[in-house]
Amino acid sequence: MSKVAVVTGATSGIGYAVTELLLKEKINVIALSRDEDKANITKEKLKEFTKDVELDFIIGDLSDNEQATETSKKFVKLIQDKYKGKLDILMNIAGRVTTGYHENKDGNELTFAVNHLSIFILTYYLTPLLKKSDDPRVLVVSSLSHYRASINWDNIQSKNMYNILKSYKRSKLYNVFFVKEYARRFESIPIFAIDPGLVRTNIGAKNTSGLARIAWKLRSSTGTNIYYPARFMIDVSTKEAYKALSGNYIKKGKPVKSNPVTYNADHGRRLWEYTEELTHISLNNQ
Numbered sequence: 001m002s003k004v005a006v007v008t009g010a011t012s013g014i015g016y017a018v019t020e021l022l023l024k025e026k027i028n029v030i031a032l033s034r035d036e037d038k039a040n041i042t043k044e045k046l047k048e049f050t051k052d053v054e055l056d057f058i059i060g061d062l063s064d065n066e067q068a069t070e071t072s073k074k075f076v077k078l079i080q081d082k083y084k085g086k087l088d089i090l091m092n093i094a095g096r097v098t099t100g101y102h103e104n105k106d107g108n109e110l111t112f113a114v115n116h117l118s119i120f121i122l123t124y125y126l127t128p129l130l131k132k133s134d135d136p137r138v139l140v141v142s143s144l145s146h147y148r149a150s151i152n153w154d155n156i157q158s159k160n161m162y163n164i165l166k167s168y169k170r171s172k173l174y175n176v177f178f179v180k181e182y183a184r185r186f187e188s189i190p191i192f193a194i195d196p197g198l199v200r201t202n203i204g205a206k207n208t209s210g211l212a213r214i215a216w217k218l219r220s221s222t223g224t225n226i227y228y229p230a231r232f233m234i235d236v237s238t239k240e241a242y243k244a245l246s247g248n249y250i251k252k253g254k255p256v257k258s259n260p261v262t263y264n265a266d267h268g269r270r271l272w273e274y275t276e277e278l279t280h281i282s283l284n285n286q
């Protein structure tokens, strides 16, 4: 049976390009969209690549614990019904950047919830299915901006003195901590933090103020197209050579040093435990 991949954030930007390239590699994709219309438009755009490979959409949101859990369970059910419960690749790509402080219904800051907590929840539900693959891989899209973030145990969610960039880059720092801690706990499932570089997408124009939108438009105009990171993400998720690099931060397809603080395993474990408390789940190797 050909491989199966889950892709979040598949209706636009990097996630869209990754979906297209996975299909071209003849890997079946189960993609996430928040919206039925966006899913249908994406399916139509990718129709020519689905002649002998499947593209399914789960409609769901990752904004709070309940929705992320519901979404995860939909993925599990489809993979069980259609692919005998085996998943090969998990691409955690969905993310947001947010002007102004917003809390979800769990009382968690929204960017933190989508960019960090939901990845923990989805990966929790999909890990048993990844264990059934003989070549599983998990990718988490972090960001160059994580180098400019620090960990502050008194303000993990940026609830005090919220700032759009501070919250975003911290969430991307937590992605790297998550990858390193998961690699320590799940040795049989290679996992990677991906630095896509600066990419021309609309992420900075979706949940942001006019000023932030203008700044993003100017900045992102110097970025690469969406296929640049997508290509090396396909390599990371399929090529044999990457298997031995679990836990690494991958930039332009190569492992590079991440922010020095991400090598502090005590911080990694503490963040993991804090995340378990907030999500009410225990992600352990059993």
Ligand SMILES: NC(=O)c1ccc[n+]([C@@H]2O[C@H](COP(=O)([O-])OP(=O)(O)OC[C@H]3O[C@@H](n4cnc5c(N)ncnc54)[C@H](OP(=O)(O)O)[C@@H]3O)[C@@H](O)[C@H]2O)c1
Residues within 6 Å of the ligand: 008, 009, 010, 011, 012, 013, 014, 015, 032, 033, 034, 035, 060, 061, 062, 063, 093, 094, 095, 096, 114, 141, 142, 143, 144, 196, 197, 198, 199, 200, 201, 202, 203, 204, 206, 220, 223
């Ligand atoms: N572009 C860059 O230069 C850059 C650099 C470093 C890292 N990244 C990271 O790359 C990833 C992809 O971003 P992108 O640049 O490709 O932007 P994008 O086109 O806006 O992609 C983000 C995707 O995440 C989805 N999403 C957002 N909130 C969600 C939620 N609550 N539930 C489910 N899906 C949700 C979006 O869906 P909707 O369209 O419905 O909102 C969208 O499909 C993000 O994690 C981002 O942080 C991007």
